[in-house]
Amino acid sequence: MTDRAPVSIAAEADSNRLAYSGGALSPTEQAVISRRWGWLLYAEYRLTTMRAYLQTIVIRAIGLPLLYLASMGLGLGALVDSGAGGVDGVSYLVFVAPALLVSSVVMEATGEFTYPVMSGFKWQKHFFAASASPLSPKQVALGELVAVGLKFTAEAFVFWLALLTFGAVTSPHSWLVVLIAPLAALAFGVPLMAFAAKQQDEGAQFAFIQRFVVMPMFLFAGTFFPLGAMPVYLQWIGWISPMWHGTQLARIVCFGMPNPWWLTLLHVAVLVAAVAVGTWVAARVFTDRLTR
Amino acid sequence: MSVIQARALVKSYGELHAVDGIDFDVAPGESFGLLGPNGAGKSTTMRMIGGTSLRTSGTLTVLGMDPETRGPEVRANLGVIPQQDNLDSELRCRENLITYGRYFGLPRPYLQKRADDLLAFAQLTEKANEKVDNLSGGMKRRLTIARGLINEPKILLLDEPTTGLDPQARHILWDRLFRLKEEGVTLVVTTHFMDEAEQLCDRLVVMDHGRIVAEGSPAQLIREYSTREVLEVRFGSERNAAVVEQLADVADRVEVLPDRILLYSADGEAALERVTSRGLAPVTSLVRRSSLEDVFLRLTGRSLID
Numbered sequence: 001m002t003d004r005a006p007v008s009i010a011a012e013a014d015s016n017r018l019a020y021s022g023g024a025l026s027p028t029e030q031a032v033i034s035r036r037w038g039w040l041l042y043a044e045y046r047l048t049t050m051r052a053y054l055q056t057i058v059i060r061a062i063g064l065p066l067l068y069l070a071s072m073g074l075g076l077g078a079l080v081d082s083g084a085g086g087v088d089g090v091s092y093l094v095f096v097a098p099a100l101l102v103s104s105v106v107m108e109a110t111g112e113f114t115y116p117v118m119s120g121f122k123w124q125k126h127f128f129a130a131s132a133s134p135l136s137p138k139q140v141a142l143g144e145l146v147a148v149g150l151k152f153t154a155e156a157f158v159f160w161l162a163l164l165t166f167g168a169v170t171s172p173h174s175w176l177v178v179l180i181a182p183l184a185a186l187a188f189g190v191p192l193m194a195f196a197a198k199q200q201d202e203g204a205q206f207a208f209i210q211r212f213v214v215m216p217m218f219l220f221a222g223t224f225f226p227l228g229a230m231p232v233y234l235q236w237i238g239w240i241s242p243m244w245h246g247t248q249l250a251r252i253v254c255f256g257m258p259n260p261w262w263l264t265l266l267h268v269a270v271l272v273a274a275v276a277v278g279t280w281v282a283a284r285v286f287t288d289r290l291t292r
Numbered sequence: 293m294s295v296i297q298a299r300a301l302v303k304s305y306g307e308l309h310a311v312d313g314i315d316f317d318v319a320p321g322e323s324f325g326l327l328g329p330n331g332a333g334k335s336t337t338m339r340m341i342g343g344t345s346l347r348t349s350g351t352l353t354v355l356g357m358d359p360e361t362r363g364p365e366v367r368a369n370l371g372v373i374p375q376q377d378n379l380d381s382e383l384r385c386r387e388n389l390i391t392y393g394r395y396f397g398l399p400r401p402y403l404q405k406r407a408d409d410l411l412a413f414a415q416l417t418e419k420a421n422e423k424v425d426n427l428s429g430g431m432k433r434r435l436t437i438a439r440g441l442i443n444e445p446k447i448l449l450l451d452e453p454t455t456g457l458d459p460q461a462r463h464i465l466w467d468r469l470f471r472l473k474e475e476g477v478t479l480v481v482t483t484h485f486m487d488e489a490e491q492l493c494d495r496l497v498v499m500d501h502g503r504i505v506a507e508g509s510p511a512q513l514i515r516e517y518s519t520r521e522v523l524e525v526r527f528g529s530e531r532n533a534a535v536v537e538q539l540a541d542v543a544d545r546v547e548v549l550p551d552r553i554l555l556y557s558a559d560g561e562a563a564l565e566r567v568t569s570r571g572l573a574p575v576t577s578l579v580r581r582s583s584l585e586d587v588f589l590r591l592t593g594r595s596l597i598d
Contacts, residue, residue: 018413019475023402024444027368033397035364045391052382125378131344132372133395133443134364291344292305 034134042135042143050151061155065162068100073168088226090255097168098177098250099223101159105152105181106243109189110214112148114206117196121289137290138283145190152182169254176253184246187271190278197285217241245270295320295447295478296341301350303336310336312502323479325489325496327584333502334482335375338451342372368396371440375451377432379424385435386411386420393442410438430461447478454488466491486584498591505591510584517590518582519544521560525567525574526552535572542566547589
């Protein structure tokens with residue numbers, strides 16, 4: 001030990017060789033693994049951090065469907081069914097339930113892909129921490145959306161169980177909503193992540209999105225009534241909303257809503273394209289910011 | 293064979309040349325310092341070594357590899373301690389180490405043992421299950437260093453390791469770094485503290501405005517650019533400038549700072565006698581050894597910390 005070290009410290013930890021224990025993989029092996037699986041390794045980290053607020057996630061995942069289905073499905077449903085005899089040939093609960101599932105998961109995307117992204121670059125800087133490891137910025141962006149996508153899937157699954165409990169589905173294919181909802185949520189969330197990654201400073205931009213993008217989408221994109229019930233000049237809000245495309249798909253699989261095959265295909269294509277383009281842009285923005 | 297080699301390395305942001313054509317070599321097991329004021333280009337150089345900043349021109353190799361094209365391979369050999377701690381405050385200390393180790397593809401059983409060893413090394417064993425937010429500044433810094441060691445790196449990059457720490461925390465940290473050096477880890481340290489550079493570095497380059505202005509061991513640099521001793525005298529901020537003309541031939545070199553005059557001489561006491569023999573009575577006087585601060589002042593005409 002050097003003469004500069006306080007005595008109490010010098011006594012400790014002399015037995016183990018810290019620098020090279022010999023137990024680690026070689027750097028070459030480390031690089032091979034992270035080149036291939038880096039996106040998954042980052043997703044693993046992101047899921048670990050979610051454990052810190054697991055309780056909130058679980059309570060929300062269970063509580064939200066119960067509140068929605070009880071109020072909208074049963075409360076409002078009784079009114080609609082007695083007045084109009086249901087919507088599109090099914091009870092209001094069956095009509096609205098798949099849409100509530102999809103829209104509640106899509107709305108989660110706002111929380112997951114705005115402030116946490118800014119934090120990764122600005123406050124906690126965990127994106128910079130990751131980019132000092134063998135991971136590439138592209139893998140970090142991809143891992144982020146994979147982890148959040150898995151969380152969405154879990155939430156959709158819990159919501160679907162609630163749908164079953166409430167007797168709100170009539171088709172054996174209804175389990176597909178567990179995949180449709182996260183797809184729709186990522187179709188909205190991944191482009192949002194690219195946008196959030198571009199922001200240098202916290203301003204009103206995220207609150208603006210919440211108020212003027214997410215809320216109108218929730219109210220006007222065919223969640224509570226068929227899009228066709230609105231004047232044509234308002235229907236575009238639905239057409240450009242991932243929420244509407246996801247909702248329509250959910251209705252098809254949950255109660256067999258009639259839909260031309262090409263339109264069904266178009267719904268899927270729009271959602272997949274939004275995720276793909278969003279991922280590509282996000283990967284570029286992450287790379288720009290993490291390799292200045 | 294050097295572990296890091298830079299030739300005519302340049303990094304520009306538009307018109308600004310953050311790093312303006314530098315050459316240096318780092319030998320295996322060496323403790324190499326980049327000394328300079330804020331904005332000298334030290335951190336940018338560090339980021340280029342890790343491949344997280346792309347160079348504008350020149351060549352750079354780390355263990356014979358280009359960090360830009362072989363980033364994962366280079367970074368698997370590096371431990372990076374950034375200027376600002378970027379630990380995850382939502383995770384506990386031990387989890388911070390383990391989750392970070394997973395980025396390197398290291399298996400969990402290895403990481404669990406490694407994390408315990410590193411917590412002991414960082415003297416944080418008792419804080420293993422504590423949230424990061426509850427740690428002091430010095431503890432966070434040590435945890436960041438522990439995290440940087442998780443993959444058993446050959447080279448440790450430390451960007452201002454002790455900035456913002458109190459003297460005791462700095463000494464604990466220096467001691468930990470000495471241990472690593474003894475085990476053969478190559479250290480690359482940026483700092484704007486001369487005492488830190490003198491404590492930690494076998495060899496260093498002095499950087500200013502993106503250029504290297506001098507290179508050598510701390511002792512060599514002091515020998516070459518300064519005198520053995522320095523006499524510091526104060527006549528009060530009003531009088532310093534007025535008195536300085538009478539002191540021109542008292543020492544080898546004279547520097548006037550806002551609050552004091554520095555007289556460079558092999559024998560400080562003798563210089564002080566010459567000052568008083570001229571009937572000048574400084575308010576305070578101090579004879580000390582030359583330091584890297586004096587080297588920097590000589591090379592750039594400015595103090596390191598402005």
